[in-house]
Amino acid sequence: MSNSWLLTNLLAAFLLPPLNLLLIGATGYWLLGRKRNLGKALIAIALGGLWLLSTPLISATLLDSLKPDPVALTGREADAIIILGGGSNRDSLEFGGDTLNRFSIERVRYGAWLAKRLGKPVLVTGGAPDGGSKSEAEIMATTLGDEYGVATEWMEPHSRNTRENARNTADILGKAGIQRIYLVTHSWHLRRAIPEFETAGLKVVPAGTGYFLESAPTLLDFLPNGKALDQSYLAMHEWIGLLWYRIRD
Secondary structure, X not given: OOHHHHHHHHHHHHHOOOHHHHHHHHHHHHHOOOOHHHHXXXXXHHHHHHHHHOOHHHHHHHHHOOOOOOOOOOOOOOOEEEEEOOXXXXXXXXXXXXXXXXXXXXXXXXXXXXXXXXXXXXXEEOOOOOOOOOOHHHHHHHHHHHHHOOOOOEEEOOOXXXXXXXXXXXXXXXXXXXXXXXXXXXXXOHHHHHHHHHHOOOEEEEEEEOOOOOOOOOHHHHOOOHHHHHHHHHHHHHHHHHHXXXXXX
């Protein structure tokens, strides 16, 4: 397991829900006997934040704020399809080893659909920063071939994050004389991913998955649930990632 990957994710956990809200609430509780009003305010902030971030209407708004407009793809815009890894599940019992997590499999499924529809070669990118026995790229390539009948032209198995995905991919495609790419990842990840690939010298056509048609909110959209909290976590993770990349630049 990469020490830098572990440290980055450990620091991120303190900034993301629910841990950040639990820490605010715990601090408020600790302050009740010292600065009662401040303690009560922090507890209220923690509970209110948990309520809001667990509300589907709020979580959907946060995710939508990251999504660029979808692009109609015809096959004339680019010359290769790049599928970004989104994580893996280690030592899966039912599959007898490491397998793709839900994000990676959604990207692979859409990438396979695009490859068949547009007839473009595929590159998969993703290392094993969590210490898995296989890289995400290796598992994606196997899944594409075995489950979707799509061959992988190039495999990039070393990257630990989106920035490395972009730089390593650009190196591989540069040798193949390819500059224009369809970038397959989740729609809420595109805002962070596109600039990284463009900075690496590639011309990017966004090919996001996870778009949904908007519908009128119902009563259920105002009631907290775990799925909404997970979506808020994803949105805040992306915004923090964007801020972190800007600070590092």
